[in-house]
Amino acid sequence: MKITDDVPSTLTALDRPNSYIGRSVPRPNLARLTQGRGHYVTDVTLPRMAHVAYVRSPHAHARIVRIDTTAAKKMPGVIAAVTGPELAKVITPWVGVLTHLKGLKSAPQSAIAIDRACWQGEAVCAVVARTRAEAEDACALVQVDYEELPTVTDPETALDAATHVIHADLGDNLCFERSLDVGTVDAAFAGSDAVVETTFVFGRHTGVTNEPRAIVADWNPGEQRLTVYHGTQAPHMMQNLFAKHLGLEESQVRVLTKDVGGSFGIKVHTYADEMAVVALSKLLKRPVKFVADRIESFVTDIHARDHRVKAKIGVMNDGTITAFEIDDLTGIGPYSVYPRTSGIEANQIVNLTGGPYACPNYRAHTRVVFQNKNVMCQYRAVGHPIACAVTEGLVELAAAKIGMDPLDIRRKNLIADNAYPTGSASGLKFEALSHHASLDKLVKMMDHDALRAEQTALRHKGIYRGIGFASFIEVTNPSAAFYGVGGAKISAQDGCTIKLDAQGAIVCHTGVTEQGQGAEAVIAQVAASAFGVAIERVRVITGDTDNTPYGGGTWASRAAGIGGEAAWQAGKALRQNVLAVAGSILQAKPETLDIRDSQVVDAGTGKERIGLDEVARIAYFRPDTLPPGFQAELMATRHYVPRAFPFSFTNGIQASYLEVDTDSGFVKLLKHWCVEDCGTVINPQLVDEQVRGGVVQGIGAALYEQCVYDERGQMLNGNMADYLVPMASEMPDIQCGHVVSPTADSELGAKGAGEAGTAGAPACVMNAINDALRPLGAAPLTDMPFTPGKILRALGRVS
Amino acid sequence: MSSLQCDITLTVNGETIRETVEARKTLVDFLRDDLGLTGSHVGCEHGFCGACTVRLNGVIVRGCLTLAVQCDGAKVETIEGLSDTGECADLQTAFETRNALQCGFCTPGMLLTAQELLASDRVPSREAIREHLSGNYCRCTGYHAIVDAVEAVAKARAGSGT
Numbered sequence: 014m015k016i017t018d019d020v021p022s023t024l025t026a027l028d029r030p031n032s033y034i035g036r037s038v039p040r041p042n043l044a045r046l047t048q049g050r051g052h053y054v055t056d057v058t059l060p061r062m063a064h065v066a067y068v069r070s071p072h073a074h075a076r077i078v079r080i081d082t083t084a085a086k087k088m089p090g091v092i093a094a095v096t097g098p099e100l101a102k103v104i105t106p107w108v109g110v111l112t113h114l115k116g117l118k119s120a121p122q123s124a125i126a127i128d129r130a131c132w133q134g135e136a137v138c139a140v141v142a143r144t145r146a147e148a149e150d151a152c153a154l155v156q157v158d159y160e161e162l163p164t165v166t167d168p169e170t171a172l173d174a175a176t177h178v179i180h181a182d183l184g185d186n187l188c189f190e191r192s193l194d195v196g197t198v199d200a201a202f203a204g205s206d207a208v209v210e211t212t213f214v215f216g217r218h219t220g221v222t223n224e225p226r227a228i229v230a231d232w233n234p235g236e237q238r239l240t241v242y243h244g245t246q247a248p249h250m251m252q253n254l255f256a257k258h259l260g261l262e263e264s265q266v267r268v269l270t271k272d273v274g275g276s277f278g279i280k281v282h283t284y285a286d287e288m289a290v291v292a293l294s295k296l297l298k299r300p301v302k303f304v305a306d307r308i309e310s311f312v313t314d315i316h317a318r319d320h321r322v323k324a325k326i327g328v329m330n331d332g333t334i335t336a337f338e339i340d341d342l343t344g345i346g347p348y349s350v351y352p353r354t355s356g357i358e359a360n361q362i363v364n365l366t367g368g369p370y371a372c373p374n375y376r377a378h379t380r381v382v383f384q385n386k387n388v389m390c391q392y393r394a395v396g397h398p399i400a401c402a403v404t405e406g407l408v409e410l411a412a413a414k415i416g417m418d419p420l421d422i423r424r425k426n427l428i429a430d431n432a433y434p435t436g437s438a439s440g441l442k443f444e445a446l447s448h449h450a451s452l453d454k455l456v457k458m459m460d461h462d463a464l465r466a467e468q469t470a471l472r473h474k475g476i477y478r479g480i481g482f483a484s485f486i487e488v489t490n491p492s493a494a495f496y497g498v499g500g501a502k503i504s505a506q507d508g509c510t511i512k513l514d515a516q517g518a519i520v521c522h523t524g525v526t527e528q529g530q531g532a533e534a535v536i537a538q539v540a541a542s543a544f545g546v547a548i549e550r551v552r553v554i555t556g557d558t559d560n561t562p563y564g565g566g567t568w569a570s571r572a573a574g575i576g577g578e579a580a581w582q583a584g585k586a587l588r589q590n591v592l593a594v595a596g597s598i599l600q601a602k603p604e605t606l607d608i609r610d611s612q613v614v615d616a617g618t619g620k621e622r623i624g625l626d627e628v629a630r631i632a633y634f635r636p637d638t639l640p641p642g643f644q645a646e647l648m649a650t651r652h653y654v655p656r657a658f659p660f661s662f663t664n665g666i667q668a669s670y671l672e673v674d675t676d677s678g679f680v681k682l683l684k685h686w687c688v689e690d691c692g693t694v695i696n697p698q699l700v701d702e703q704v705r706g707g708v709v710q711g712i713g714a715a716l717y718e719q720c721v722y723d724e725r726g727q728m729l730n731g732n733m734a735d736y737l738v739p740m741a742s743e744m745p746d747i748q749c750g751h752v753v754s755p756t757a758d759s760e761l762g763a764k765g766a767g768e769a770g771t772a773g774a775p776a777c778v779m780n781a782i783n784d785a786l787r788p789l790g791a792a793p794l795t796d797m798p799f800t801p802g803k804i805l806r807a808l809g810r811v812s
Numbered sequence: 813m814s815s816l817q818c819d820i821t822l823t824v825n826g827e828t829i830r831e832t833v834e835a836r837k838t839l840v841d842f843l844r845d846d847l848g849l850t851g852s853h854v855g856c857e858h859g860f861c862g863a864c865t866v867r868l869n870g871v872i873v874r875g876c877l878t879l880a881v882q883c884d885g886a887k888v889e890t891i892e893g894l895s896d897t898g899e900c901a902d903l904q905t906a907f908e909t910r911n912a913l914q915c916g917f918c919t920p921g922m923l924l925t926a927q928e929l930l931a932s933d934r935v936p937s938r939e940a941i942r943e944h945l946s947g948n949y950c951r952c953t954g955y956h957a958i959v960d961a962v963e964a965v966a967k968a969r970a971g972s973g974t
């Protein structure tokens with residue numbers, strides 16, 4: 014079997030003897046998972062543990078007139094039936110706003126709805142019982158009288174004067190609005206040889222993590238402490254929020270996150286039904302477990318995208334892009350999600366559109382409105398798939414209009430590789446990107462000219478294949494600019510503590526978390542390299558607020574770039590400390606020594622002087638033999654946060670090759686390529702697998718996935734038979750390549766890689782479909798997902 | 813809702829088990845909740861995701877669509893059993909080396925399904941592998957690495973003549 018090729022390290026600072034940087038070492042600890050010995054929250058059971066099930070509103074908007082739990086409480090196994098007002102005595106409500114998103118407003122949200130349900134699926138009553146089955150049995154007997162209220166579902170009319178205002182106190186249904194006008198947009202359009210204008214639509218979809226959301230909360234009145242086993246990306250953030258809303262000190266809350274069955278941004282938010290679990294545990298003084306079943310997941314896991322973007326591009330006949338303009342509208346459900354808010358996706362679309370191109374004229378407007386559907390919030394690649402599809406869709410439509418090759422228009426307009434540092438019209442700062450090098454590499458990888466020739470030849474036989482591209486940029490390694498400056502207690506910095514054990518192995522405690530992406534492996538590789546041991550001598554501890562340095566966890570592609578740098582610095586610091594001990598044992602200057610493969614050696618000659626096991630033995634058990642006044646420090650902690658740039662942008666380009674069956678409207682994906690530049694590649698195989706998984710999530714958005722709602726706010730396809738997800742047989746092989754432009758903000762130089770695939774895939778699949786159908790005169794498809802029905806309509810085969 | 817209880821006797825990973833179960837209890841809930849065999853996962857409870865895949869009398873089934881009472885007298889095998897016997901150790905190693913799992917939630921089901929394919933079709937094409945695995949949902953990997961791992965093991969097994 015071929016493991017993805019190793020990429021040689023490009024930085025001398027990382028060029029330590031036996032370095033693991035740039036090597037595709039397998040992740041430690043995977044055998045647990047292949048043997049079925051993982052420890053997911055769904056697997057957790059505790060003594061006296063009870064299970065909660067929720068009665069959920071069948072209406073999108075309704076007043077709760079009366080709840081009668083009498084019959085439910087008499088059911089076998091039932092411990093409690095708790096309504097919103099009862100639970101509100103234990104837990105306070107929250108409002109999802111950030112001060113740096115100016116004007117963003119929302120209404121207080123409670124753990125269980127108090128007097129009104131605002132979306133279909135909102136919990137209105139909790140039933141706690143000995144087993145989940147008994148809790149569900151009793152839920153069926155809870156009597157709820159509702160009075161239906163007018164529903165707001167269509168974002169286009171949400172702000173009309175005639176439309177019902179969901180939260181009267183807010184005055185209208187507007188959550189957030191932002192405008193930007195840079196350069197001379199009107200003059201640029203007026204002077205353009207061609208202008209293309211169209212509307213892009215993005216289907217509302219969701220994460221469908223294979224393990225649903227799960228939480229076990231255990232309030233121990235004897236200790237006055239709450240222990241929460243939580244499938245989350247951000248344990249410290251949740252520790253803060255549980256404490257804050259239960260009226261506890263953070264020191265009274267411990268959040269434990271072991272194996273998580275997929276997250277992708279779904280598990281980085283505050284969910285009312287999870288907040289209710291911690292409150293129920295406090296109320297009932299015993300462990301309470303909640304696992305969302307798949308039907309609940311579809312109507313409560315955050316949804317994302319669901320944007321309508323009117324967009325316009327101006328271009329000269331020589332291909333020069335003159336201006337971009339967008340008008341974005343999105344409906345985010347009845348509440349802005351706490352604490353990250355539901356304004357970020359729209360804000361990112363404004364920031365990112367046009368981002369890869371050197372075009373000074375840009376106008377953008379976005380409105381985020383409330384509606385009576387499930388809440389929307391940040392999901393893998395937040396805003397990027399939309400901004401990228403709008404930008405790249407416009408660029409290829411403009412190229413077609415002036416008769417230019419889609420790669421040539423990019424070559425003409427992509428920011429030059431030697432132009433950095435520079436910025437975008439929207440104000441983003443770019444440290445070092447490689448659009449042109451990436452494009453050149455992609456063209457070689459895909460054997461572009463041969464593919465075009467094949468496409469042309471097949472067209473003569475009535476076979477319609479398309480090639481589509483998408484250049485992209487991706488936000489990674491966020492500083493406090495993302496959330497901290499807006500007042501949210503979401504840590505941008507992260508830490509790593511490394512200690513030498515008594516046999517000379519090391520243990521790393523890190524604030525970043527493992528969601529399957531390989532964070533533990535990356536930390537182990539970095540620590541092993543920085544300190545000087547084989548990776549088998551490294552153990553990594555994550556996901557425990559009692560035992561890891563304070564940190565942000567895993568989101569916005571930050572674990573490797575930020576957590577990795579902290580581990581690098583901690584490894585170096587511990588090496589210095591250990592060399593100080595070795596120096597005093599050996600009567601040598603520490604700076605003449607190094608650690609290589611668990612041995613203290615002469616730095617110059619590599620000659621072995623003393624083993625780490627011996628250093629540890631002396632330091633821990635015979636410190637009396639060390640010089641008077643010398644104290645060995647065999648544990649080191651370092652923290653890191655990016656400071657020079659608010660974000661570390663990555664870039665890349667994807668291509669899709671596909672075939673459209675013009676009789677059935679089905680799309681067959683033949684091959685997909687992605688070249689991306691995430692700076693220093695710590696583990697090529699892990700980066701490639703992040704890209705591949707991300708690409709397939711993006712393909713899901715382009716072709717299959719959509720939460721379908723009717724006009725009354727009822728989700729119509731909330732199950733895995735009706736909501737289509739990508740499966741193995743429809744997915745193509747995906748070839749990955751790399752260009753390496755390290756960030757100078759850290760020694761490691763690593764940027765994030767977790768979201769690039771999802772950012773670019775929908776755009777290039779869209780462009781490939783339109784490329785395939787262009788000779789048939791089909792109207793360009795810009796309304797995702799591109800179902801067979803939409804394709805047949807574009808071809809005029811059905812009306 | 814029902815409280816009908818049934819006595820069942822079955823073999824699970826070679827051990828004889830006698831239990832009383834509710835008639836409505838699914839096989840995967842029985843394995844996980846009553847026997848503590850948490851290697852089989854529950855992703856959808858409606859037969860779509862394949863995370864609950866186990867072997868019943870030698871054939872893979874959905875543990876969420878099978879009732880525990882249907883397994884009276886049956887032979888059930890789970891990922892824990894296959895791991896202990898080493899039956900698919902090469903496949904497990906290939907998954908680990910090729911990073912054919914990220915979160916690992918789909919992996920036990922994937923492994924049982926792949927093992928069945930390899931037992932019946934010695935060196936399947938990549939398309940045949942994709943087709944056979946297409947009842948097992950993986951949100952993390954994009955499937956490419958899984959196909960690589962299964963393909964590599966198929967070739968290795970054919971090459972070594974086992």
Ligand code: FES
Nearest residue numbers: 856857860862876
């Ligand atoms: S849990 Fe059985 S198929 Fe999903």
Ligand code: FES
Nearest residue numbers: 914916918950952
């Ligand atoms: S590895 Fe996460 S679902 Fe497959």
